[in-house]
Amino acid sequence: MGERPAKAGRRRVRWSRTLTGCPRKPGGHRARRTRHADRLDAISSGVGRHGWAGVVDDLPSVETTLSGPCLVAKVVGVMDYVAQPELRERLRQVIASGERAVVLDLADVSFCDTAGLNVLLGARREAERAAVALVLVCVPGPLLRVLEMTGADQVLRVFDTVADAEAALS
Incomplete structure (x- = not known):
């Protein structure tokens, strides 16, 4: 950690250096990490910055129904x-339920980042191990663009509707 020479009237500031050796102002990364940590704390404690409603909206749910040959x-x-x-x-429980085909309806997914994409790809691997066909339907536009940009749409089968997926899987 290097120190910059002090100028008249200025106090000495210690800067950390990144792996590339470029100086970085202290607190930049820490401030972002704190916001994420606050969100984790809010969800685990049950009270968010928007009260109970803000926390409940952030928690995902998976509702299953049997439709023809598919879950x-x-x-x-x-x-x-x-x-x-x-x-x-x-999703691991859904895949292990014993059905031969699982259709993931993503119409009500409000946001998906790389961790969510990782979950989808992990679910695909689990389904292959269990000899279960896994397809995605009703994928929102922004998520569909992410799937196309990353090439995940070549690995995950995507259909417009549940009926289209059922027809392809039967």
Whole structure:
């Protein structure tokens, strides 16, 4: 950690250096991490900055229904790093339920980041191990663009409607 020479009238500031050796102002990364930590604390304690409603809206849910030869799992909420452990476990249970085809309905997903994408790809791997066909339906536009940009749409089968997926899987 280097120190810059002090100028007249200025106090000495110690700067940390990144891996590339470029100086970085203290607190920049820490401030972002604190906001995320606050969100994690709010969800785990049950009270968020917007009260109970803000916390409940952030928690994902997976509702399952049997439709023809497929088990339709409707994912509701946010698919991000906070929801990742719960969502991953819930999708693992859906895949292990014994059905030969699982349709993930993503119409009510309000946000998906790379952690959510990782959950979808992990669910695909779990489904392959269990010899279960896994497809996505009703994918929101922003998430569909992410799937296309990352190439995940080549690995995950995507359909417009549940009926289209059922027809392809039967």
